Amino acid sequence: MNLTRSMKLLAVCLIALAVVLAGCGSSDKSGANNASGTSNTSASGSTGETGDGGQQSGDNGKVTEITAVIYSNYEEAMKQVIEAFEQQHPNIKVKLFSSPFAQMMETIEIKMSTASDDVDLLFVDSPLTMNYSIKGYLEPLDDWLGIDPKQVWTQSTIDAGTYNGQMMAAPINSSSQVLYLNKDLFEANGVPLPAENERMTWEQLVEIGQKLTADTNGDGQTDIFGFSFDQVDRAYQLLPLVNSLGGQMMSEDGLKADGYTNSPEAVQAFQFYSDLFNKYKISPKIKKEETIEYFTSGKVAMFLAANHSLPRIKDSGINFAVTLHPYFEGGKVVTPTGAWGMGISKYSKNKEAAAEFLKFLTVERQGAEIFFQVAGTLPAQLELLNEIETNPVYEEFPNNILRIAAKESVETAVLRPKSPGYLEWETIINTAFEDIKFGSDVKKALDNAAYEVDRLLKKYEGTVN
Numbered sequence: 001m002n003l004t005r006s007m008k009l010l011a012v013c014l015i016a017l018a019v020v021l022a023g024c025g026s027s028d029k030s031g032a033n034n035a036s037g038t039s040n041t042s043a044s045g046s047t048g049e050t051g052d053g054g055q056q057s058g059d060n061g062k063v064t065e066i067t068a069v070i071y072s073n074y075e076e077a078m079k080q081v082i083e084a085f086e087q088q089h090p091n092i093k094v095k096l097f098s099s100p101f102a103q104m105m106e107t108i109e110i111k112m113s114t115a116s117d118d119v120d121l122l123f124v125d126s127p128l129t130m131n132y133s134i135k136g137y138l139e140p141l142d143d144w145l146g147i148d149p150k151q152v153w154t155q156s157t158i159d160a161g162t163y164n165g166q167m168m169a170a171p172i173n174s175s176s177q178v179l180y181l182n183k184d185l186f187e188a189n190g191v192p193l194p195a196e197n198e199r200m201t202w203e204q205l206v207e208i209g210q211k212l213t214a215d216t217n218g219d220g221q222t223d224i225f226g227f228s229f230d231q232v233d234r235a236y237q238l239l240p241l242v243n244s245l246g247g248q249m250m251s252e253d254g255l256k257a258d259g260y261t262n263s264p265e266a267v268q269a270f271q272f273y274s275d276l277f278n279k280y281k282i283s284p285k286i287k288k289e290e291t292i293e294y295f296t297s298g299k300v301a302m303f304l305a306a307n308h309s310l311p312r313i314k315d316s317g318i319n320f321a322v323t324l325h326p327y328f329e330g331g332k333v334v335t336p337t338g339a340w341g342m343g344i345s346k347y348s349k350n351k352e353a354a355a356e357f358l359k360f361l362t363v364e365r366q367g368a369e370i371f372f373q374v375a376g377t378l379p380a381q382l383e384l385l386n387e388i389e390t391n392p393v394y395e396e397f398p399n400n401i402l403r404i405a406a407k408e409s410v411e412t413a414v415l416r417p418k419s420p421g422y423l424e425w426e427t428i429i430n431t432a433f434e435d436i437k438f439g440s441d442v443k444k445a446l447d448n449a450a451y452e453v454d455r456l457l458k459k460y461e462g463t464v465n
Contacts, residue, residue, distance in 0.1 A: 064353040065093045068121035069107055071340065072098045074172075077375035081367050085360045092353045112137040112345065120348040121358065124169035126160035126338040126415065127422040130254060133163040134420050134463045139344040140166040144355035145363060152363055156413045157380040161341040163418075169341030170362040171380035172371065175306050176335055176405035176413065177230075177237065179326065183319045185212055185224065185301040196397075196404075199324040199333065202241075202272065205302065209282035212301040223299065226282035230291050230305035233433040235416060235426050236336050237304070241269035243414050244331040249429070253464050254419025257453035261429060262446035270433070271442045272328075278439050285437055307405035308377045314398060322401055325408065337413035339377060378405050385410065420460040425453050 070078055075098040082094045097119070099107055104123065111119045112135065124132060132138050149158045149167055157171035179200075186193045191211050194200060200208070209226025216223050231237035235249075242249055247265025250257055260266070276283040284294060295303035296316035304325065305313075313320060327333045342361065344354045360367040365383055372379045379385055385406045388394050394403040419425055432449040436442055 063091055063093055064350055065095060066120040066348075066350045066353050066357060067095045067097060067118060068123075068342070068357075069097045069099070069104060069111070069119055070123050071104050072100050074340070074371075074375050077371045080374050081361055081370045082357075084366060084370055085357055088360075089356060092356060094357055108137075112347070115347050117345075117347045117349050119345050120350050120354040121342055121344060123172075124161070124341045124343045126157075126169075126341060127418065127426070129161055129169050129341065130163050130418050130464075131420050131422055132343065133168045134460070136346055137343070138168045139346050139348070139351060140168060141170055141344065141355075141358070142167050144344065144351065145170065145359060147363055152382060153380045154382065154385065154410055154413075156337050156409065156415060157339075157341075160338055160415055169343040170358055171339075171341050172362060173339045173375065173377040174380045174409050174413075175308065175337055175339045175378055176408040177304055177306055177325050178322045178401055178404055178408075179324065180295060180303040180305060180309070180313060181321045181323060182295070182298060182301045182303075183321050185298065189214075193321060194323040196321065196323055196400075200326045201329040202244075202326045203329050205326050206276070206280050206282065209302060210280060213282045222281065222284075225284045225294070225300050227276065227302040228283050228286070228291050228294060228300045228304070230288070230303065230309060232283075232286065232288050232291055233430055233437060234288060235429055235433075236338065238270075238273065238433060239416060240325070240334040240336050240414065241273060241328075242266050243334040244328045245269055246332065248417070250417035250419055250425065254417055254421070255457050255460060255464060257425060257450040257457070259450075261425075261450040261453060262443070266446055267443050270436050270446065273433070274436045274439065274442055277437050307401055308375075310398060310401050311376055321397075322404065324404065325412070333412050334414050335408045335412045336416075337409055338415055339380070378402065378409055419457070420463055421453070421457045424456040428452050428456075 068078070075096065078096060078098075082096070086093060097107065105125075108119075108122050112122075112132070122137075124138070129138075145167070153171045154174060157174050158167070161167055161169040161171055181193060183193060189212055191208060194208075205227060212224065212226040213222060214224045215221060229237050239249055242263075242265050245265040245268055247263050247269070248260055249266060250260050277285055284300070286294060291300075291303070292305065292309060292312060294300045295305075296313060296318050298318070325333075325335045342358055344351055344358065348354055361371065362368060362381070365381075368379060368381045368384060372384055379388075388402050388406045394400055416422070417425065428449050432445045435445050
């Protein structure tokens with residue numbers, strides 16, 4: 001094994017562990033607001049703390065105050081949901097601890113690992129449902145929600161929020177991908193534009209991408225690329241490459257990577273990924289943060305991205321069209337999915353009030369629709385997906401992109417691996433993807449990743465039922 005690479009991966013994991021452990025001694029009631037970049041707000045404007053387990057006296061009697069730790073990207077949507085909820089439930093006030101992704105994850109670990117009771121609700125990234133459940137962070141929801149999940153949400157979102165046969169995180173939203181196309185670049189190069197309902201193979205995409213890749217100013221450097229992933233080097237978007245070939249990246253119990261992360265199917269899939277950058281040279285070697293700007297500025301002709309990228313693409317003024325997510329010739333049609341759920345903290349003293357808000361947000365039409373309309377993400381709720389399927393508003397471009405994504409989320413969506421060590425696996429495999437992008441040997445990169453992951457997964461042995 002390459003010692004330098006091994007030390008690099010070990011350092012990444014130790015840093016992640018240190019971040020979590022750094023706050024374990026904190027039991028301060030304001031601790032959730034200590035994470036960098038966190039805002040502490042409520043729909044009613046209150047930012048103060050209350051005593052007596054979140055109870056405070058209102059003008060009309062006793063009011064229960066509950067707190068929710070959320071991802072800051074959805075703060076505005078949550079505020080509007082809370083405003084509607086509090087109008088119907090004047091005896092419950094909802095306060096938000098809103099943070100960027102990394103700080104939110106840190107806050108959850110700090111508060112939950114110390115059994116703090118000042119968090120009632122928390123955002124749950126779908127692959128972490130198992131991890132949080134095994135750690136005892138989440139309250140089982142079946143009795144609190146009192147519903148048949150299959151009557152409310154898509155199967156993929158139910159699976160994402162379920163552990164050991166129990167619903168642990170109620171689905172807030174979902175996601176899917178479409179292939180955005182720069183119409184002007186297709187026309188300028190005399191390349192026929194794929195139809196909206198035409199699902200290309202990856203092999204066809206490469207052929208078209210080569211025709212669209214160009215050095216337009218003759219300086220010897222490519223300045224227009226045929227294709228780019230949005231989430232380059234990220235497991236969420238890249239795993240369908242393996243799934244399309246019939247492989248999976250971890251064992252069913254989520255405790256083994258060797259033989260999966262480095263399987264023949266994985267090697268074949270990520271050799272193709274490497275070839276996009278290094279053999280065919282139709283994809284730019286850029287970071288995730290740069291990808292959408294490359295498309296909207298005309299530097300990329302085909303851009304595989306989520307449905308919720310639509311507002312930014314539309315606002316850019318680019319002349320674009322869309323088509324379906326590609327697949328490998330002879331392989332399975334697979335699209336990525338997974339988004340956010342919300343769970344009730346096992347340590348909450350206000351579970352009844354928290355459940356009332358959770359039902360409003362995820363089960364009842366009004367709350368779920370407010371979140372959908374404001375956040376712009378794909379709903380998990382069957383009723384709203386049916387609305388997208390039947391309402392004429394979603395027949396015309398570009399609103400029909402939501403209809404395409406909704407159909408994919410039901411028919412072709414595959415979740416990321418369920419594992420108690422998902423964070424460790426994702427950290428390591430994303431580093432391997434980056435190395436592969438820059439030309440590292442695919443088999444060696446995946447072998448090294450599988451070895452490192454399995455070493456870290458040993459601590460979870462005996463935790464999975």
